[in-house]
Structures are given as C-alpha cells and as structure tokens.
Amino acid sequence: MKLIISSVSGEPIYEQIKTQIRTAVLNGDLKAGEALPSLRKLAKELRISVLTVTRAYNELADEGVVQNVQGKGTFVMDKGNELMRRQLETRVRESLAAAVSAAKAAGLPLERVGSMLAEEYRRER
Amino acid sequence: MNTAMALSVTGVTRRYDSGFTLDDVTFDLPAGYIMGLIGPNGAGKSTLIRLILNMIRRDAGEIHVFGLDNIADEERVKEGLGVVFDSNYFVETWTVNKVEKTMAPMYPAWDHAVFDGYLKRFGLERGGKVKELSRGMQMKLMLAVALSHDARLLILDEPTSGLDVLARDDLMDILQDYIADGNRSVIFSTHITADLERAADFITYITGGRLYYTGPKDEFTEAFRVVKGGPDELTADLAAAAVGVHRYETGFDVLVRAEDLNRIAGTTGVDGLDEFRTPAIEPASIDDIIRLTNARVGVDGTNRGSEAA
C-alpha cells in the first residue's frame, strides 16, 4: 500500500491518510480483513505524531471502512470497499442532481448536459 | 492517582523575587506519547522542568510521575527518569567510560549492552573526555545515559539548541523509536518548533508564566488561522477578532480562532488558497501561533504588549 504525506498540500495530514487508505481499499490494494500498518509503526515511518494516525484510523473506523480490534490492530472491514463504493455512488448522484438543477435553471437541454458530462469524464485523469 | 499518566502537573506555582511567577499550571501527559513544551524564552519552561525534578522550590500544586509524588517518592521517580539538559551535566574531565562507571550504580536497571550500543550508534569513544566533545556529542552522551536504564519518561530541556538539522532529525527519530512500545513517554521543551511540527502528539504552551494551551497538537494548530492582507484590509472586526497582530509596511498577519472566521466581514469564512485573494486565510503553524500570541498591535498602531486570549 502506498502512503505518503505531502507537507505542502494544505490538506491536514490525517485527511491525507484517510484519503489514501480509502483509495487503497477501493482499488483492492488493501483487501478485506487485511491489517493496516500498526499505529505507532506508521507514525514512526511517516515521521508524524501517533495521535494523528490514531485520529485517521478512528475516523475511518467510524465510517465503517476499517475496524479497530483491541490489542490486535486495525483491519479493513469486509465489504469495506463495497461500503465506500456505495458512498461514492451516493455522492455521484448528489452531484448530478445539483448539476441537473443548475442546468434546468440555465435552460440547458439534456443532450448538452450529456455531452458536458462525457467531456468531463474523459478529461479527468 | 491515574497511573496511565506518565506525568501529571496540577496547579503548580512558583514565585520569584524578580516578580516573575509560574502561575497555576496544570497539564497531563498520558503514557506512550510525546509532548512538546513550548513558549518564548523566559516563559517558564525551564522553571517547570526544574520543578518536576525538584531542583527548585515549589510554592503550590502537585506533580506526579507514573502516579508517584515527585517529592515524597523522589528516588523511585528519578530511577525511572531520563534527563537531557541543554548543556552537559557531567564533570568535564571525566571520560565517557567514567561517566558510565559513575551513572551505572545509580540505576538498578542499568544495561551496559544498551549503553554500549548507543555509544557505537552515536560515535562516542569511551576514552574521550567530556570536555573534548562537541555540543551535539555532549547531548548525545546525556541521551545515551538517559536511554540506558529503562527510563519510562524522558525529560529534555532545550536539547536541540545549537544543533544542526541532521542532529535534530536524528533526535526526533530516536524519540519516536523510544515511544514505539506505547509505554514510554517524552516531554521536551524547545523553542525550535520545527522539531515538533510533525512528531509531537501533545503541546503544552506556556507564555509569561501562564498556561496558554495544553492538549493534542493537531487541535492546537487547527484551532487557529492566519489571515493575511494589505495594510488597508485590516478591518475593525478583523482586529477585534484578532488574537494577535503583526503589522508591517506592506501588510499584516492576524491570528484568529478558526471558529471566529465567519464573524469577520470581508472573508468568506472558507479556507483556501485557490488564487491569491486577500485577505488570504492560511493554516497556522505552531510558530505562527507562538509568534502572534506574544504581541498585539491595535488598528491604530499602538502596541498592546503580550496578551493571552
């Protein structure tokens, strides 16, 4: 699993960790039931504070992506990536809804919106 | 007493004849973490450390280390403490070997092999005299001693002043190693906040003898923002919300609490550096916070001295 910290991104470190772990779970780098690196080991290797890593792990646990097992470590939840996929799907739907209402307000027809969507899809990455 | 606390300082006060007072300081350090003790020079950090070590008289309050009273159980406490000062505390004519001969009998848990290991790692020769060592090497010698008797709390008083970046980096590495088992803790006072920016878990910030903040480092830095703008953009409500202000010829830096952002007109209350709009709102570093909480200049330009909000 890749996990690096950018000191200039402006994004808080714990958010960066969360994002990268979610990505790893989504694309299968981290499999269901697999253990995340130990809290303290990760903190030491990334040279950041233990509390920061703890916060990232705890928030991921709250989201249901991982699970903290007392005395054993933190593990990717079964269906962790399914959960996230569903969360992201919801976000897609919400963004589309917002885009659609803006399009209607501007009087844009469906085909125009469709081609804009295709452009955006092809552009990203 | 909660023994999950490596260090527990409660209502500690010390009055000096000069008028300076370390006043009613309270904070805890849970076992397994690194705490940075920060503040400007003369703020009371060294006083606090000397109070923990019972080197100076305490006027009020309590100090507990591993749940033990630091005065009533002084010997037991100190058997579990490793101490590094900002300058050498051994007799200068001693050799490194003699330092071990002197310190080993002090501690039941002294481990010769561990000490030897650190000597090798730090490049310290047993035959070398303490006075011949560079500042950085002297610090490493104190550190080697501190790490060789299974101490559960490391206390470092400005260990990095006078050291170069590499040596400081090395030290932070060692400290993170030290707490890796989750049972051992570190408190270190420094005014080089770069050392703390990443690895410190907790911050205790002391200024003018008073406690300004104690708690997780992330919460400390996230609680503030720095607002920057041109000289004409320092509005009345920005100044009113300011915890600290620094004016200069071409603009100003203002420290505000993050929660106050949306009360300031002219900012959208939204963080971001998408384009360089001013007033620009940026995350506050530990340095920013210390710098700006020790000076306050009003909109009319008058200096209001230091202030703790």
Next chain:
Amino acid sequence: MMTGVLRAFGLDLRRLGSQGWGNLLFAVVAIPVALVLMSVGGRLSSSLSSSMIVGCLVGAFSVMPMTVFGYEQQGGHARMNGVIPVRRLGQVTGRYLLLGVLAVVLFVECLVCQAAVPLSSGRPLTPDVPVVAVLAMASYVMIEAVAVPLLYRFPMQKVWLILFGGCLVIGAAAAALVKLLPLVLPASALAACARVASAVIETLAAAGPAAAAFAGIIVMIVAVVVSFIASSRIYRGKEL
C-alpha cells in the same frame, strides 16, 4: 534511604578522583614516604616529627572535600544533583560518610607515619602515638565541621575568605584580649583568672592522654552532629 546514601557516596568518591587518582595517591603515599626520607636523612628531629606529620596530613586531607564542592560548582555539573535518584538528605549523608572515611584513613596514616619515622631512624616509638593520631583526626574533623556547611551555603572563594578571615579575626581578638585585659582588670582579678586557668590545665594534665583523647572524641562527635544538621538544612533549601 541507605541505597541513596551509598549512591551519593560513590558519586562523591568519583568526583574526588576527577583529576585522576594520582592526586589522592600523593596525599596517601607520598607524604609518609617523604617524611621517612627526611627522617632517615637526619633532617627531622623527634620533637618536630609529630607536628610535621600532623600538619602535612591534616593539610592535605582538609582540602579533599573542597575538591568535591569545587566540581559541583563547575559549569553544568551542579545539575547532576537534580538528576540522580538520591534525595537531598541522602546526598548530604553520603558526603559526610565520605568525610568520615577520609577521617579514618587519616587516623591510620597518622599512626603509620608516627611508627615509620622514628623506626626508620632507629628511634623508639613515643607513647603518645595514638593520642596524636586522634588529635590529628579531631583537627581534620573540626575543620571540616566548620567548612562543610559553609561550602554548602557559599561559593568556594567566599568560603576561603570566611575561613581565613575568621582565623585572622580570632587571632587578632585573642591577641588584643591578652594585651587589653591587664589594662582593664585590677591585678587581683588577673591573678584569680591565672589561678583558675592553671588549675584547669593541671586537672587536664593529671587526667592523662587517654582523657584528652576521650574529650577530643566527644567534641568531634558534637561538632559533626551540629555540622550535619546545619548542612542538611542549608542544602534542603538550595536551588539547583
């Protein structure tokens, strides 16, 4: 408590040897050797030898504890007392223990010198050998009993000033007293004082050397106890 005392004792011993054990060896070995050589060479009359022995030994040994304090006042070393796992009282006790050990070493060395010097030049041992040794030890103890609390309280230079100044003042006061008293008191009062003084001296002389030694020991013990209490009080309040 005892562990603490022993730790402090060990530390002070190491401090003593900080310039290398050569310095101490000098006091312990060189002095007797030098005295024996002088005696063999015929330079040391029997009457002079006792005072030479006592003078040299007491002089050399008295300075040793000052070395320990001296190191403590040097640079950052005073802070070590705050680091080591020994309470203040334990640190003072350990130091007095060291002084006691040095006193015993002094006593033994005095005996050895007093035996070696006459024997090496073919003279018999004088009967007052043990008494002289006790008095030597007592002198050393009295000096330290006064000096140690001062050393806890003041920096080295000031202590030297106080000690020498004190001696000068006492000496001058005594001389002045001797000069002035005859001028102030009538002849009959003076005569009465002289009678009392000689009576005391005669009683003491009649009591014999053993009594003198015994008295010396009592005075020593009292002095050490008072000194220790003073030192502990001073050091307890000291800020490192």
